[in-house]
Amino acid sequence: xxxxxxxxxxxxxxxxxxxxxxxxxxxxxxxxxxxxxxxxxxxxxxxxxxxxxxxxxxxxxxxxxxxxxxxxxxxxxxxxxxxxxxxxxxxxxxxxxxxxxxxxxxxxxxxxxxxxxxxxxxx
Numbered sequence: 001x002x003x004x005x006x007x008x009x010x011x012x013x014x015x016x017x018x019x020x021x022x023x024x025x026x027x028x029x030x031x032x033x034x035x036x037x038x039x040x041x042x043x044x045x046x047x048x049x050x051x052x053x054x055x056x057x058x059x060x061x062x063x064x065x066x067x068x069x070x071x072x073x074x075x076x077x078x079x080x081x082x083x084x085x086x087x088x089x090x091x092x093x094x095x096x097x098x099x100x101x102x103x104x105x106x107x108x109x110x111x112x113x114x115x116x117x118x119x120x121x122x123x
Contacts, residue, residue: 001112002026006096009117012086016121020081022096022114029053031100034072034079037107038092038119047105048094051079059103064090086121093118 003025012018022034035050049060049070058070069082079096096114097107104110 002032002098004096004098004112004114006094006114006117009094009119011120011122014086014088014121014123016086017082017084018086018119019083020094020117022079024077024079024098026077029077029098032098033100033103034096034098035070035110036081036094037097038094040092045095045107049081050103050105052103059105083119088121088123091119091121
C-alpha cells in the first residue's frame, strides 16, 4: 500500500472549476494505477476516473467525461483531477486511490485510499 494525501476540495458555484491533487508517498509509482472515487451523502462510492502511471492512459465515468481531466506529474508523484463545468450533482467527498493490480472501476480494486476531500457545488 502507499500513503495518499488528497487536497483541493472546496465550495464552488455551478459552472465553476476546481483542481484536486493527490500526493503519493512512494519511492516509485511504476506499475501503479491511480484514480479518484467519490461518495455523496446517502450514496455508495462511485468511480470517477483513473490513470495508468507508466503510460498515462485515462478512463472516465460517463457522468464526468468531457468535463473532468486526470493527469499526473511523475517528478512529484502527484495525480490531479481538473474539474470543469461543475454541477450540483458533483457534490461529494472525493477520494484518491492507488493500486498495482491494474485498472479497475470498482472500489475493491484499490487498496490505498486518501482521507478524502469535500467538493460542494452550489446551484
